[in-house]
Each structure stands twice: as structure tokens, then as C-alpha cells.
Amino acid sequence: MLELKNISKIFPGVKALDDVSIKFKSSEIHALLGENGAGKSTLVKIISGVYKPEKEGKIFLNNKPYEINSTYEAIKNGIITFQQELNLLPQASVAENIMIDKLPVKVKTGILDWEEINRVAKKYLDLIGLKVEASTPISRLDTAQKQLVRLAKALSSSNIKVLILDEPTASLTKKEAQHLFKILFKLKKEGILIIFISHILEEVLQIANRVSILRDGKCVITDDIKNLDRDKIVRYMIGREEDKRATFINTVDRNKKVLEVKNLTKEKKAYDVNFTLYKGEILGFYGLVGSGRTELAKILIGYDQYDSGEIIINGKKASIRSIYNTLSKYNLGYLSEDRKKEGLILTDTVKTNIAITIWDKIANGLGLVSSEKERDVAWKKIKDLDIKCTGLNQKVGKLSGGNQQKISIAKWLAANVDILIADEPTVGIDIGSKEYFAKLIWNLSKMGKSIILISSDMPEIIKLANRILIFSQNRIVGEVDNSSKDYEEISVKITECISEFKVVNV
Template sequence: MTDVALKIENATKRFPGVLALDHAALELRPGEVHALLGENGAGKSTLIKIITGVHEPTEGTVWVDGEEVTFKSPHDAMDAGIGAVHQERNLIPRFTVAENIMLEAVPTKRGQVDYAEMRRQAEYWLSELDLDIDPDLPVQRLSVAQMQLLEIARALSLKSRVLLLDEPTASITEHEVQVLFSFLRKLKAQGVAILFVSHKLEEVFEICDRVTVLRDGKNACTNVPISDLNRDGVVAHMVGRDNALSDLGHRAPVDAPTKLELKDVSTRIGHSNVNLHAKKGEVLGFYGLVGAGRSELARALIGADKITGGQVLIDGKEAKISSVQDALRKYQMGYVSEDRKGDGLILAHSVADNIGVTIWHKIAKFGGFVTDTMQRKSVRGFVDRLEVKTPSLQQTLGNLSGGNQQKVSVAKWLAAETEILIIDEPTVGVDIRTKGYLHKLIWEVAEAGVTVLVISSDMPEIVAVADRLIVMNEMQVVGDLPNSRDYDEMSQKIMQSIVGASDLKESA
């Protein structure tokens, strides 16, 4: 085994109007977890796509096990022993869980697909990640968090010598993170070289051995032992200065009328007797393990799924929401989806189009006509406010980094001037500085009188940003907790709510 499993030198990638990578370098060793860090747009995902054959570098060299290689496609990279979990999901919704896991290594018997063996192997990889999912279930019926874990299971099934993980914990909870980390440690002991991309620095310090930081497409630090750095040092490399982070500060208790109330709400997807309320200007947080039903409840509230019983009250009056358009135009309710690329954004359209879509009906001239000039004028302030890094408002959204796409998904609902805003996984794929900015923005929006419902799988985030916490488990509300913002105290109360509900169900 060589001392270096993968080496990148002078990796440069140019796109129209964008220099995404500028002579970047990276070195992965067998039996280590190596962190690749940087702000949104720093070039992390571009570097991974070069390593995995999605992009060819404009300049630069890739070595695998000491030999120079040129990848013309992802299959070339897989043949060289490189597996990856990309930020963008690459699952086939109509295929089953088992078919997706074994897609790159379909077992056969006498020239035919061996479905029994496929199911057996899929069950093994699901069990390795402690995933209780039926292998025969179509992927389109999974939650976003389950899809994230399924992507990881598929990458693991390839038994790669080099494993690249781009934001693998973005949509999963602490329990799932620890299961994943346990398996990564097992792979590390087997000599696998692992590249770990994350904006969650606490995870980086827990699991990683060395770190490389990119800033503006260049190396800010390269192959540094994690033991030589602290949190402030990493942040300074990422943003180019010390003290880039600031605490959220104090937020006074909300004393206002109830804006949104759910009474005994049931949904087609399986919720029953859901009762909760949110005040005007309150930040109401939602936490729960994978499959708890938080995102599904949000989709039912905005008319994207069916409410089958109970009442939804807005300003004390029953609301009948039959579509997303109803939610926005009749009740000023918006939803920043956790699946920004599937539900929230149109990647082939411009930045301006993606933000402007929620306000076309407001800015349209007689006859419904909207000019590009009108739209740009209406959205420019929101692009500036959220510091979206884009060459122009006409830039195709798919050419921006994942974090900047997330900013656009928030910007379009701020432009719509909603009175109730549901934000699902607000900082998935967002760098640490932008994460702090978005947290402050949530508070600013709430202080302006907007009722904000925040769904997050990141427990420190939900404890930091929410005024009150709704805990869900198996499609039901199992806790309604005042938030002291003391993480140790609140994390214990949250888990007690979940465990207590599970124990009660088992005893029944």
C-alpha cells in the first residue's frame, strides 16, 4: 500500500465567468479521514467533481496510488476505486431502495438480475447504517434524510479504497451521525482513505485527522494535522480573518397573539391529533429523528399534501389551503424546502427568475406582463442582503455553489413578504459564516412580525435559534418545550421526549 492514496496538484477549473478552482492541491492517505473545508463557492464541490470524473480539470494532475490518471467519466473514477456521496442526490425515484444501492454492481445469475441477492446485499448495507427501511420500497417514498443515508449506503456498497463524502450529515440527526461515524472509523481501520466535506466544525474535530482549507478556489492551508488547529484557527483560514463569527445574542420572550394554530390535525401521510400553536413574531423550532414527520407536516400545511382531519387556524380563523399558491396568495405563507433542488429552485433558470417567481403576480403590469428590468429591480436588494455570490442576476442558478443556491431559496420567500415562513433545514450546505448570518436573519424576520417555523436536524442550531421547541416522533408531537438556549439542558429534554414517547408506545 502506498503512503498516498490520492494526490491532486495544481487543480484549476474555469467555467464561463467563474474561476472555480485556482491551482488547488490535496493529499489523501490510506487509513485517515481528511477534512476539506471552505466557505460556499470556495471550490470544494468542484474539486470533488474533478476527482470523481464529473468534470475534467482545465489544468492540473490527479494521481491514484502513485500513478497519474485521467478520468473521462464517473465510471473511470469508480473503476479506480473512488466512491463518492455528492451534495446533489443521484437516486432514481422510481427504483427501489435495493435497486438504487446496487445500481453500480447489479448481481446477476445466469445472465439475469438476481433480485434475491440484490435484496440481501442491500439489507446488509442498510443494517450497517442502522437503517430500518424496506429494500423493496420505491425511493420516491423516502424522506430527504432517508435519501441522504441511502446515498451513503450506496457509496459504501462499492467498497472503494477512496471515499469522498460531500456534506454527508447535512440532513440527518445526531443519532444517524454517530452511526455513520462508527462505520467510518471501521473503514479507516481497514485502510480506506476518506475525504470529509462539512460545514459542521464540531464534526470535523470529532472524526478528522487532517484538514485542507480552500478559499476563493485556492489553498488557504493544505494537509494540516487537525491537532494543530482550533476552531478559531480553522475559521480564520476559511474567511481570511479572525473573529469572523459572532454570537446571536439575546432575544426577548415573545408576547404576541397566536398567528397559527393546529387543532387535532391529521394528514394523508399519517399524522394524527397534532396540536400546536405559534405566536406572531415567534421562532418555533421543530426537532425529531428521521421519519418523525416534520417536513411532511410542513408540506401538508402549505397545501402540498392533504390534511384529512382537524383544523388549521390563522389569526383565529379556519384556513382552507388546497395548494401552495393558496398558501402564498390567500394566507401569506411560504416554505423554504429542505429539498431545494427538487422542490425549491429551478436550476436551469436565472437567479433573478428564481427569486422573482413568488412576486410576479405583484409586480406584473396590466395583462400579467413582467419585464426583466422590473424583476431585477425587485430582487436586487434581496441578493445584496443575503450576499449571494453571483456574477450577475442573469447567471444560471445551477452554476452557483450549493450554499448560494440555499441563499436564493431563502431570498425568494423574503421577497414575497410572507407572514408565516416555514424554513426546512435552513443551513444545509451553508458555510459557517453564512450559517451565523442566516440565524440572525431568522431573528430579524421574526422581529419584523413574521411567524417563523424552523425545521432542523442540527440540534445545536435548533436550540440556538428557536424561542420554543416542538419535538416530533413517528408523526406525532411528543413535546412542546420552552427553550432556555442551554444546549446541555435542552438536548436532554428533547431526547427524553422522544425516548419517553417510544417507551409509552411499546408499553401500550
């Protein structure tokens, strides 16, 4: 149905794709896998009309040569792409965002038919199982709900022949993901080709018919899923065996309390929260999406002000007024779960994004930032974290997801924070990068840094954390000692904490 032959793409200094040939079939879910920077995003942008391949590359749609000159042409021909970074209009309604490219008007007056707009939008909200009013402003939705709106927008196209889904389950609960898979199975039966991109290999093994794997811009294999297992997929992706060390062992100084939170409350965001973080500790925050972990983190960093309670840092009551104040006075940093919106300035350079947290430290008496010091700091972090970029002046928005995440953490390492809140640090990055970040977080704790690790990835949090606090409905509902690092034992305890709290609050 869709065939790519000898597709290459060259950017200044980088060959992003190198002679890639893949044949996609109708009525199948075809997984496209690879590490960050392997070429997946570039290939998707060629299929969807954002980029043109080099001259030797050919695309065939339904056995006919097909030259895609724009995203509009791709959409017109039934090639629909869901991208995680697709921007929504925050002040517009859910219905407007879903229907923005197909707004119906009343025949007689020519004005927008709002009743029809909301009716059609609701049909797609019901399809994906999102229970919000079509008239709700996007700004009122949480991250997971926005993700579902993006999915609804992709599915609302009336002429879908090829549906490309790039990390569609990021931010979704398991229940929401399973509901999405049921929709995909239905679309597959209707003859639609689904190209599915995900770093969650368990999902790929569950729903894919065939798999193509890219590595360093080349397609290293295309095969039926029945001929592959998780280990084989990882080996093709990273070119070696996965590091399966079960645990990371670090030393926690229980005599040194670096952060104490007492009876912290913020209406609708945190209720009577109490916990202690020790020097060198990795403290896990686990819970379902929307359980209140990120909301608490944003209170701790000064993004939101709390109504009552106390925050004590290094034995002294803290007066947290802003994010800048939290960093400059209390040496506390926050690695955002939404790196594109909150963690990075995508339109600015690698150098600026890394050095921004230390500008006040490297400025002269007139407040002018030293370019030489800025360069030195940025280059050091690029080398330390093995960031793949063309240079200090490359725009961060042009980097792969894994390298963007490295930039996000580089700025906090540059600031030499003592406490780092890492919010979903491995969402949307590949197996190799996940290994890297696990080791990085562990090494920071060995250096005496204290880490709050917010993660919805249960294996990851059990692998890394010393203790795990369980969140539900904006409260801490339990604490699990994770010293055994035994997955079966700890996962049962976590699940029991969440389910018991729900029973109590029925």
C-alpha cells in the same frame, strides 16, 4: 497515495480553484473543509473526473501521473464519490438503485438475476444499518432513508481505493451518523483513503486524521487534526473569529395570534396537533429525523390535506387548498428542507427563481410578466442577501449551496410573506452562512414576521427560538419555554420530553 499539484480551475468570470496542492495518504480520513463557494465541490469534481484542471495542474495516483478523463475512468480506478445531490430513480427499487451499474444476469438466459440483485443489495443495506426491504420503491422512503441508500450505493463498489463523502451525515440521526463512522474506521483499516466533507465540525474533530481547508479557491492549510481545534478551523475557513453571541432577543406580541392549529390530524403524518404562533415569534419545532415536523409543515402549506381539525390564520378559519392558495390568500411561505428537489428550479435562472412567487403581482392585464419588474426585484434581493452569482441569468444549479439557500429565501422575501416556515434552513451550509441565516431569521422576526423554525440542530434552535415544541412519532409531546436561552438547561428539558414520551409509548 493521491496527490494534487498546482490545481486551478477557471470558469467564465470566476477562478474557482487557485493553485491548490494537497497530498492525501492511504489509510486515513482526510477532511476537506471550507465555506460554500470556497472550491470544495470543484476540487471533488476534478478528482472524480467531472472537470479537468487547467493545464499546469497535475494529479498523481500511487506516485504515478494520472489523468482522469471521465467519472467512469475514476470509478474504474477505484475513486468513488458519494454526493448528497446524487439522484435516485424514484420508481425503481432500493436494490435496483444500489446495483444499477452492476446488475447481474443469469448465464444461461441472459436475463436479470433478481434473486442475486436483492441478495447483494441487502448485504449493503445491512452494512449501513438500513432496515428496509431491498424490493421497496425509492419513492416510499423518507429523506434520511434515501441518504442511506446513496451511501449503500457508494459502498457497493468492489474496487474502492479512494472514497469521497460529501456531507454524508446530512439528514441522518446521531445514531445513524455514529454507525457510519464505524464503517469508515473499518474502511480506513483496510487501506482506503476517505476524503470527508462536512460542515459539522464536531464530526471532523471526532473522526479525521488530517484536515485541508480551502478559502476563496486557495488551500490555506493542511495539518494533522491534533494541531487544530474548532476555533482554529473556523478562523482558517472564514478568515476571522466566529461570532459567538449566545442569544438573539426579539419582541413577541402575545396579543396577536397569527396562526392557530387545533386538533389537526392526518393519518400517519400528524395526530391531534395543537399550537399557536404569535406575531414576531420564532417558534421552534424540534425532534429527531422522521418525528413529523416536515409532515406537519406540508399540511400547513397545502401540500397535503388534513383529515380533521382547524387551521386559523389571523383570527379566521383558513381553507387551505394548495401551496399557491396558501401564499396568495394567507401570505404563508415554506422554505423547504430539500432545496434542490422542492425549493429551487436548478435548471432555470437566478431571476426566475427569485421572482416566481410574485409573477401574479407583476403581470399585466393579459397575464404577461413584466421583465423589468422581475429584474428589479431579483437585483434587489441579490444585493440585500449578498448572493454571489455572475448575473441574473446564471443557472441556479451552478451556485454554491449557501448561495442556493439564499435564493430559496429570497423568493419568500420577495413575496413579503407574514409567516415563514423554515425547514432545516442551515443543513449543508458553512459556518459563515449559518451565522448569516441566524441573523436573517432574527431580523425578520424584528420586522414583525412570524417564523416556524424546524431544526435538528439543538444549539441553533436554542439560540434563536422563543418557544420550542418537541415532536415525536408525529405528535407534539412537549413545549419548552426558551426565554432563558441557556443551552444546558433547555437541552435537558428537550431530551426529557422525548425520552418520557418514548417510555409512555413502549
